[in-house]
Amino acid sequence: MEPVPLQRDRLVELFTTLCQINSPPRHEREVAEYVKGFLRGLGLEVKEDNASQIVGGNANNIVATLPANIDGAPKIFFSAHMDTVEPNPNVKIIVQDGKIHTDGTSILGADDKAGLSTILEAIRIVVENNLPHGQIQLLISVCEEVGLLGARALDFSLVDSDFGFVYDSGPPVGSVIVEAPxxxxxxxxxxxxxxxxxxxxxxxxxxxxxxxxxxxxxxxxxxxxxxxxxxxxxxxxxxxxxxxxxxxxxxxxxxxxxxxxxxxxxxxxxxxxxxxxxxxxxxxxxxxxxxEGYQLTENDLPVKVVRTAAQKIGLEAPMRKTGGGSDASVYNARGLPCCVVGTAMQKVHTHEEFVLIDDLVRGVDLTLAIIREVVAMR
CATH class of the missing domain: 3.30.70.360 (Alpha-Beta Plaits)
Structure with a gap:
């Protein structure tokens, strides 16, 4: 499967559109509706659980499934969260010199809309070009920023994946979090x-x-x-x-x-x-x-797939550990193997938050490379 050129302007539009939707924890309904409409428009089966009742919010976790168009490939998932660390209802986004940031009066929301937009754009490219792929699920959570509440409330009966990748860390794109406390x-x-x-x-x-x-x-x-x-x-x-x-x-x-x-x-x-x-x-x-914490090695399948895919497209794939938690902590504890993958987000949880457009592009390229690598595992 040859790499497919992506549309930078379309990716930037998707990312900035998501960032313009105010979605603090427990108030993710508007962005959830956008994501569901986007994925249904691509033909994915979109389901929700009842997380809103558990976390006291207005939106549920989303589990979307793209059926396989080839046989024999492992079933994988990609995951990101919809909530941002604080509200940004009047965000003013500036796109300039290859960088996306705000005017300094609010967060951008790249944590985790950099991860979310990367996943959505990659899936759009897969569907539009009918690229070969096994079953792919998207686990899009609420309330990550307030104690991983959305992932903890996830209805795991909706999940049918062998392993996956959580897009919720900063660059370099292609880096892998292998240890969390x-x-x-x-x-x-x-x-x-x-x-x-x-x-x-x-x-x-x-x-x-x-x-x-x-x-x-x-x-x-x-x-x-x-x-x-x-x-x-x-x-x-x-x-x-x-x-x-x-x-x-x-x-x-x-x-x-x-x-x-x-x-x-x-x-x-x-x-x-x-x-x-x-x-x-x-x-x-x-x-x-x-x-619960987790420890992965270079031989664990999610890590191996990311690093191999990254290296094939010319990215370094360093392994590192983090002192923070993510939805991956919950998924791994529930027996759903996964690793956290570096994305474009930088200076998160501050009003200096930004992304480089080149890093957004690299993230999509990496996601497509991961899908190709999984196909090659047949």
């Missing part, structure tokens, strides 16, 4: 006792003091080369003349080494318990495994 979350309620701070403070127990003592004695930040921990949210107190009776804390820890993660979480919980006992208060701790 396991991530635990803590929600802590520190309970003290109120008293008038000016009249009888000795009768109170300060929840703030308990929290401060616990946090001051915790190992936080970068613990070692594999483990990090953070206190992210502290809420509490009403008035300066009241000994604070309650503090609410959200914390997390991540590690590529599960034993180290469990030791770090145990340490953090023990410090809260110790400080509460020291000052006569108590703590209620909710500990949750947010997502």
């Amino acid at each position: 396991t991530h635990d979350k803590l929600e802590v309620r520190v309970i003290g006792k109120p008293a008038h701070a000016g009249v009888e403070p000795e009768k109170g127990i300060s929840a703030i003091q308990i929290a401060a003592d616990a946090i001051a004695n915790m190992r936080l930040g970068r613990i070692d080369e594999e483990t990090v921990a953070n206190i992210g949210i502290i809420q509490g107190g009403q008035m300066t003349n009241i000994v604070c009776p309650e503090v609410y804390i959200k914390a997390e820890a991540r590690s590529w080494n599960r034993a180290k993660l469990e030791a770090q979480v145990a340490h953090m919980m023990a410090e809260f318990e110790r400080a509460a006992q020291k000052f006569g208060g108590r703590v209620e701790i909710h500990h949750e495994r947010h997502y």
Whole structure:
């Protein structure tokens, strides 16, 4: 199968159209309708699950299927998410000198509309040119930016794929995320006792003091080369003349080494318990495994396919690890093998976010090369 030239202007139009649709977490309905219409127009079978009811949003995950037009090829999927990290209803997009960015007043939304547009354009090219392919599914999720909620709510009975590729990382295009951490979350309620701070403070127990003592004695930040921990949210107190009776804390820890993660979480919980006992208060701790980490090698099929395809079109295919999570963390944990693939998005989660048009083009070329590589596996 020979490479098919793609239309740069059409790709840019698709990407900017998606970015102009405001789609913060739990508000992806408009972009979901666009994606469904786009894929149905190409003849794909488009289904939705009931994720909106689970995550409390207005849109569901989309599972679209392009039936095979050849026999014997593995069934694969490509995945991206529709939500952006924050709203951008008045986004002003600038296309200039081979670069797409905003005027600096909002995010662009390239995370993950760079991944989404790359996948959609590649599928459009496959259909328009009747390129040989096995079955291809698209898993398009909601609420990735708020804890992978969409992927966690996905109805896996709709998925019929052997392995796949999650487009949700930055360049270089063709790079592969082969390792992601396991991530635990803590929600802590520190309970003290109120008293008038000016009249009888000795009768109170300060929840703030308990929290401060616990946090001051915790190992936080970068613990070692594999483990990090953070206190992210502290809420509490009403008035300066009241000994604070309650503090609410959200914390997390991540590690590529599960034993180290469990030791770090145990340490953090023990410090809260110790400080509460020291000052006569108590703590209620909710500990949750947010997502499981994964480790892949160059011999795992998704990695091998991406790297071989990338190298055949002249792209480097470095393997790297990440400290963040993605829908791939959920899919791998559910027994659906996949890797994260680098896309055009740069400076994500900032108002300086941008893509290079050449990187968008490379992403589509890589996707088509992956499809060719899978066909060759027959």
